[in-house]
Amino acid sequence: xxxxxxxxxxxxxxxxVFVALLIIFGISALLSPYFLTSYNMSxxxxxxxxxxxxxxxxxxxxxxxxxxxxxxxxxxxxGIISGILMVNYGxxxxxxxxxxxxxxxxxxxxxxxxxxxxxxxxxxxxxxTAGIYGGVTLVLTKGVAITGIPAEIQFLxxxxxxxxxxxxxxxxxxxxxxxxxxxxxxxxxxxxxxxNNTQAAKMLGxxxxxxxxxxxxxxxxxAALAGLLMVARLGTAQPSIGDTWVLPxxxxxxxxxxxxxxxxxxxxxxxxxxxxxxxxENIIVLFGVSPxxxxxxxxxxxxxxxxxxxxxxxxxxxxx
Amino acid sequence: xxxxxxxxxxxxxxGVTALDDVDLSLELGRVHILAGENGAGKSTLxxxxxxxxxxxxxxxxxxxxxTAQHPDVFNLVAYVPQELNxxxxxxxxxxxxxxxxxxxxxxxxxxxxxxxxxxxxxxxxFAISARPTDLVRNISVSDQQLLQIARxxxxxxxxxxxxxxxxxxxxxxxxxxxxxxxxxxRDREHAIVFISHKMDEVFEIGDDYTVLRNGRKVEAGRxxxxxxxxxxxxxxxxxxxxxxxxxxxxxxxxPEETILDVKGLSGERFEDVSFTLKRGEILGFAxxxxxxxxxxxxxxxxxxxxxxGSVTVKGAPWKLGDTSHSVRNGMLYLSExxxxxxxxxxxxxxxxIGISILDETLSKFGISAARERSKVLEIIKxxxxxxxxxxxxxxxxxxxxxxxxxxxxxxATRPKVLxxxxxxxxxxxxxxxxxxxxMKTLAEEGVGIILVSSEMDELRKCSSRIIxxxxxxxxxxxxxxxxxxxxxxxxxxxxxxxxxA
Numbered sequence: 001x002x003x004x005x006x007x008x009x010x011x012x013x014x015x016x017v018f019v020a021l022l023i024i025f026g027i028s029a030l031l032s033p034y035f036l037t038s039y040n041m042s043x044x045x046x047x048x049x050x051x052x053x054x055x056x057x058x059x060x061x062x063x064x065x066x067x068x069x070x071x072x073x074x075x076x077x078x079g080i081i082s083g084i085l086m087v088n089y090g091x092x093x094x095x096x097x098x099x100x101x102x103x104x105x106x107x108x109x110x111x112x113x114x115x116x117x118x119x120x121x122x123x124x125x126x127x128x129t130a131g132i133y134g135g136v137t138l139v140l141t142k143g144v145a146i147t148g149i150p151a152e153i154q155f156l157x158x159x160x161x162x163x164x165x166x167x168x169x170x171x172x173x174x175x176x177x178x179x180x181x182x183x184x185x186x187x188x189x190x191x192x193x194x195x196n197n198t199q200a201a202k203m204l205g206x207x208x209x210x211x212x213x214x215x216x217x218x219x220x221x222x223a224a225l226a227g228l229l230m231v232a233r234l235g236t237a238q239p240s241i242g243d244t245w246v247l248p249x250x251x252x253x254x255x256x257x258x259x260x261x262x263x264x265x266x267x268x269x270x271x272x273x274x275x276x277x278x279x280x281e282n283i284i285v286l287f288g289v290s291p292x293x294x295x296x297x298x299x300x301x302x303x304x305x306x307x308x309x310x311x312x313x314x315x316x317x318x319x320x
Numbered sequence: 321x322x323x324x325x326x327x328x329x330x331x332x333x334x335g336v337t338a339l340d341d342v343d344l345s346l347e348l349g350r351v352h353i354l355a356g357e358n359g360a361g362k363s364t365l366x367x368x369x370x371x372x373x374x375x376x377x378x379x380x381x382x383x384x385x386x387t388a389q390h391p392d393v394f395n396l397v398a399y400v401p402q403e404l405n406x407x408x409x410x411x412x413x414x415x416x417x418x419x420x421x422x423x424x425x426x427x428x429x430x431x432x433x434x435x436x437x438x439x440x441x442x443x444x445x446f447a448i449s450a451r452p453t454d455l456v457r458n459i460s461v462s463d464q465q466l467l468q469i470a471r472x473x474x475x476x477x478x479x480x481x482x483x484x485x486x487x488x489x490x491x492x493x494x495x496x497x498x499x500x501x502x503x504x505x506r507d508r509e510h511a512i513v514f515i516s517h518k519m520d521e522v523f524e525i526g527d528d529y530t531v532l533r534n535g536r537k538v539e540a541g542r543x544x545x546x547x548x549x550x551x552x553x554x555x556x557x558x559x560x561x562x563x564x565x566x567x568x569x570x571x572x573x574x575p576e577e578t579i580l581d582v583k584g585l586s587g588e589r590f591e592d593v594s595f596t597l598k599r600g601e602i603l604g605f606a607x608x609x610x611x612x613x614x615x616x617x618x619x620x621x622x623x624x625x626x627x628x629g630s631v632t633v634k635g636a637p638w639k640l641g642d643t644s645h646s647v648r649n650g651m652l653y654l655s656e657x658x659x660x661x662x663x664x665x666x667x668x669x670x671x672x673i674g675i676s677i678l679d680e681t682l683s684k685f686g687i688s689a690a691r692e693r694s695k696v697l698e699i700i701k702x703x704x705x706x707x708x709x710x711x712x713x714x715x716x717x718x719x720x721x722x723x724x725x726x727x728x729x730x731x732a733t734r735p736k737v738l739x740x741x742x743x744x745x746x747x748x749x750x751x752x753x754x755x756x757x758x759m760k761t762l763a764e765e766g767v768g769i770i771l772v773s774s775e776m777d778e779l780r781k782c783s784s785r786i787i788x789x790x791x792x793x794x795x796x797x798x799x800x801x802x803x804x805x806x807x808x809x810x811x812x813x814x815x816x817x818x819x820x821a
Contacts, residue, residue: 184686196664205647
């Protein structure tokens with residue numbers, strides 16, 4: 001059967017979003033001479049790193065047909081906890097970071113258990129737990145940042161290896177692991193099976209609830225990791241960490257070809273989506289446009305991306 | 321001049337010609353059978369007839385007017401799709417008349433009293449037992465099916481009624497209700513298009529027929545002038561041995577062994593079910609829709625929770641309530657709800673099949689793509705799954721090929737017990753025969769096979785023994801070869817007491 005190149009591009013959303021990313025990258029390089037400077041590149045990479053970690057977890061949840069709106073506040077709360085442990089209790093930073101990571105995983109696990117055991121819709125449930133986790137942050141800090149984070153961990157947020165920001169490297173490692181899990185392991189296949197058709201997955205003997213809880217836990221862990229890296233970067237544990245990690249990871253996933261209805265997409269595509277948002281936000285700054293426009297632009301990209309997706313899907317269906 | 325005339329119509333999609341040079345003429349007061357295998361182009365043609373899609377060439381004339389110039393004549397055509405597409409959370413009456421402006425109940429506010437009254441007229445006419453105020457999700461499947469037809473007929477302009485497999489999930493008595501409704505429309509000078517894979521129904525209700533194969537019209541004429549064999553020959557393009565018997569033959573080298581022993585199993589909608597399944601046999605389960613057969617199977621499989629009873633597989637006690645345990649230990653259930661319980665729609669054929677052979681394709685570096693491709697290709701060949709390539713999303717395959725993919729996937733795990741629940745629902749005659757053959761081969765290889773079916777013909781052709789169920793209880797256990805049809809039907813309707821052969 002003959003297939004035209006556009007059709008195969010559309011049929012492979014990963015290739016599609018990658019091409020879109022290249023085009024936007026190219027246009028940005030043409031538009032601004034500052035864009036390709038190594039300083040600017042590292043700015044983009046750094047900002048992509050934090051939201052990227054959350055995006056990897058969120059995209060895996062979306063593939064599963066779930067959603068966790070509390071990931072942002074999990075990142076914030078775990079950052080605060082690490083700050084309290086290190087500063088107020090003087091606990092060894094490595095131990096403190098480990099405990100805070102474990103706490104992120106535990107908070108994600110709680111979301112997963114509540115969703116599966118009570119058969120709640122994850123959107124509704126995590127609106128609730130987001131309120132609780134975020135509230136705890138404010139109770140603990142009374143809204144004030146914790147300063148005096150030990151210098152030895154600040155490398156994790158501020159350092160660079162061969163000019164590449166450390167958080168970005170960490171994000172790439174996590175992405176590689178996440179991509180391997182989703183595409184190359186049985187667990188990854190089960191994830192797609194559950195996201196496609198929960199009933200069929202049960203009929204195949206897949207422990208559906210276990211898969212769900214595992215991904216909620218992983219997403220919580222990654223959100224905590226992002227929170228800790230942010231604390232390391234800022235040198236203070238601020239209660240506002242994670243405020244901007246709620247909707248952008250979802251938008252990035254959608255742009256990157258993850259269906260909100262579950263079952264399709266990859267974390268890699270979601271990171272491409274996040275990169276597109278990061279570049280466009282960067283270009284807005286380079287052009288000196290008011291940052292207040294950022295929301296308008298990234299919102300418009302989401303609408304554009306899902307319209308393109310919907311139209312191309314209709315095209316594929318007719319072909320199929 | 322026929323009321324609806326399709327002349328040399330073709331429809332192209334990028335890369336494929338779905339229909340080519342198709343003629344069809346529908347006359348008022350007659351039932352026209354549209355026949356063809358899955359993927360022959362029936363649905364594409366129906367879409368053109370309803371105006372949902374437009375031909376690439378050729379003309380469609382309705383009531384003497386060319387539809388290309390007068391698209392409004394499509395409102396003379398009403399279509400009832402195969403899948404139920406009612407609003408489950410709205411009432412029967414609301415479902416009948418939505419959208420309200422079409423049914424003269426438009427305006428700013430809805431007069432619920434008037435709607436209920438008008439609805440009752442329709443319900444009486446269609447012998448639907450539900451009340452106008454019942455929510456659709458609470459009424460029976462057959463009532464829903466009839467309600468869909470009733471809804472189509474609230475279109476006062478309707479002269480042509482297209483029914484796509486309206487009987488696929490109905491029992492015989494319910495089919496009779498649908499047929500009565502169809503005859504009523506025919507007698508009131510409507511043209512009816514009836515699509516079904518059930519040969520006996522087609523010959524019972526049809527006046528004329530048109531056969532499509534690979535997107536072309538291959539034959540048309542009067543039903544009275546053709547035969548079942550003739551029709552099947554036209555659809556498949558080949559002679560099929562229809563009366564073939566697919567009962568497994570006893571293999572002398574396989575020792576007699578009880579694979580499955582069910583004792584006093586009770587659950588939601590069935591109680592005290594006991595039976596055994598021996599190696600090398602196909603055990604049929606007959607009964608009306610709602611007799612509890614699927615529930616028994618799903619409980620054994622672990623999808624539903626039991627209330628009491630025990631299951632033994634090859635002498636060892638069987639853990640209930642855990643599908644994962646069942647699959648790992650060799651019991652598989654293939655649901656009648658392919659869409660809801662079977663396929664992973666947005667994944668490729670490769671991924672759909674590959675998911676059950678992961679332990680074979682897993683290497684040190686994760687799932688080996690090469691190994692997976694070659695294993696899946698073997699299965700595609702072995703089960704003759706027709707797909708352009710294994711990367712095609714499974715949702716684009718025809719129902720029959722989806723079913724073969726699911727069977728292939730199940731077989732790759734080398735199960736001990738395989739439960740088929742209505743495996744040929746909505747599947748064309750040729751593919752049916754292929755599935756029967758697969759079941760027979762498996763049984764002869766020593767896999768214990770249970771076949772749940774509402775088609776008596778299918779059960780008789782394939783089963784070694786037939787167990788009948790009525791309202792959640794086993795009413796008999798019969799030898800499939802020697803028992804008379806009346807005895808079986810009696811047991812299904814619960815009119816006869818236990819009469820084991």
